[in-house]
Amino acid sequence: MSVDKQNKIIAILEELNFHRYGFAKLSKPVSMDYYMSWIESGYAGSMKYLKTHIPMKSDPQQLLPKAQSAIVVAMSYVPHPHAEDFEFSLKTARYAQGYDYHFWLKKQLDKVIERLQGIYPHETFRAFTDSAPVLERDLAVRAGLGWVGKNTCVLDQKSGSMFFIGEIYTTLDVAITLELHADRCGTCTRCIDACPTQAILEPRKLDARRCISYLTIESKEVPPPELRPLIGNHYFGCDICQTVCPWNQKAFASQLQEPLQSQEDVLEDLKFILNASNSQIEQYFKGTPLMRAPAWAHKRNALVVIANLKLKSLRLEVEKLCTHPRLSELAQWSLTQITSAL
Ligand code: B12
Ligand code: SF4
Ligand code: SF4
Structure with a gap:
């Protein structure tokens, strides 16, 4: 049985x-x-x-x-x-x-x-x-x-x-017929409304090409210019459509609060990513999902964050990437964003 x-x-x-x-x-x-x-x-x-x-x-x-x-x-x-x-x-x-x-x-x-x-x-x-x-x-x-x-x-x-x-x-037969869970989203649309890139086109339909999780993890390209500013300070993945969900708020309450990071630490980490060799990046993230992204993609993500936070003190590091075979256009865009804030 x-x-x-x-x-x-x-x-x-x-x-x-x-x-x-x-x-x-x-x-x-x-x-x-x-x-x-x-x-x-x-x-x-x-x-x-x-x-x-x-x-x-x-x-x-x-x-x-x-x-x-x-x-x-x-x-x-x-x-x-x-x-x-x-x-x-x-x-x-x-x-x-x-x-x-x-x-x-x-x-x-x-x-x-x-x-x-x-x-x-x-x-x-x-x-x-x-x-x-x-x-x-x-x-x-x-x-x-x-x-x-x-x-x-x-x-x-x-x-x-x-x-x-x-x-x-x-190969074991263990399944029994189940009644599916009731859908308890009701009239709520918080996730759809909160998504910064409007990636959720309609309930349960996501355009992955617009999702920050795709743009910072899975994508093998640089993000299109119109989406770059919407990525904000997201470096790897995105939890927004989950953290706004009332069922997660209820389940996790204060655990969903983000720890405040010091500007100094943020600058130091971004500097490290832009200067690091492929093997240094691999070594640093070893064993974590962050290692799944190749080194160039880490630099891509850093360039977007630097531009969005207008971190002019990293200008020299960004300049160095203006001749990078895959990142030159993005680095130049990033440079324009930070210099326009000078
Ligand atoms: C590709 C992928 C992505 C893509 C595309 C995601 C998407 N929504 O399509 C990207 C890179 C954007 C992504 C992001 C994330 N992902 Co992802 N991803 C996958 C992966 C590898 C395949 C998913 C897929 O096929 N997508 C295509 C769409 C069409 O399919 P789907 O999302 O699975 O949706 C199906 C169901 O919704 C179902 N469905 C809809 N209505 C109904 C009704 C009924 C009755 C039934 C039976 C089914 C059903 O139909 C859809 C199509 O079959 C799976 C692992 C896997 N092997 O399944 C993990 C997976 C879905 N991801 C996961 C996670 C954790 C994430 C992130 C939270 C990570 C992050 N924080 O950045 C985000 C969440 C973003 C979001 N809102 O979805 C978890 C999800 C866990 C969960 N509780 O749902 C999975 C299952 C990995 C895992 N093993 O835990 N992901
Ligand atoms: S993970 Fe972020 S970008 Fe992707 S659908 Fe959810 S809120 Fe939108
Ligand atoms: S925020 Fe949560 S409850 Fe509300 S629609 Fe989205 S998934 Fe459903």
Whole structure:
């Protein structure tokens, strides 16, 4: 019986510190058609892998033959379960203020698998978290972990949306049919209204090309001139559409307040980024999601922040990048912004 199997799995999950989980049948995702039309409309920008993932996302058995179910977990990152102790003053999304979940969450899920394999030696299990062609938000909703908010994040009324999603695909049949979470966004539009770049075109439709998270993490280009001023002081990722959400305010209250950074620290960190070699940047961010961005992209992000904060004392550092093969135009723009403030 699925329920007996679920209880065994739940005992292992709880023991290994997973307290929010659910089970879903591995069938074609409910939102697959929407996903494909979203890509066709160009909203994915340069994230070409989202298109190549379509066959495996539509048909989970291509990722794990004979897979029947997914054990899906949610792991909060406020406070971050593996906080980093390096000092960094530039505005960084909360999920990235600690060790990279692609490593530790996957490792923890592998421990669950080790235990399950002992009980079910003839079944197959594979763990993923943002590391494979899986439509994770769709899966989380179908596993009963929340609803899709108007900002496109999965959230629930007790824990908000600031959690990672991870999953174990298995040939074991453990899923039971669930009633989906009620949508509790109601008439609220705070996330849509607060987005500085108007990236949320309509409820649950995001143009990634306008999203600060894309522009500072995933994009392989420099941001278009009209969006640069709207990025403000965001250095890596963005949490605005989540921090304004009443369900996150309720769940995290004062924990959402940003610590005030001293101007001196901000200047020092920006100077470091602009002067550092590729290997120095890699070494500095080792183990954190910030390492996923190449060194040139760190310099790109720094140039935008410097321009928006009009940090004229970094003029010399910016000037040096005016001949950079990928950043010359952006550096010149940045220079114009800071010199116009002189
Ligand atoms: C590409 C990507 C991005 C892109 C595009 C995001 C987007 N909204 O499309 C960018 C770089 C902008 C991004 C940003 C962020 N991301 Co991201 N991202 C991904 C990734 C790799 C793929 C998402 C994707 O396919 N997007 C395309 C759109 C069309 O799909 P979608 O957002 O998944 O939306 C689906 C659901 O909303 C579903 N849906 C809508 N209505 C309904 C109704 C029902 C009933 C059902 C079943 C489904 C459903 O349909 C959509 C299409 O299938 C996933 C990991 C993964 N493998 O899934 C992480 C993931 C979505 N990201 C995550 C996070 C944490 C973030 C950030 C918060 C990071 C940050 N602070 O900077 C921001 C949030 C910005 C935002 N408002 O979404 C988490 C989300 C956790 C959560 N609670 O929702 C994920 C799941 C990674 C993880 N394993 O934890 N991300
Ligand atoms: S993450 Fe920031 S830029 Fe992206 S949709 Fe949310 S508020 Fe807008
Ligand atoms: S801010 Fe409002 S509309 Fe946006 S996700 Fe939260 S409850 Fe839904």
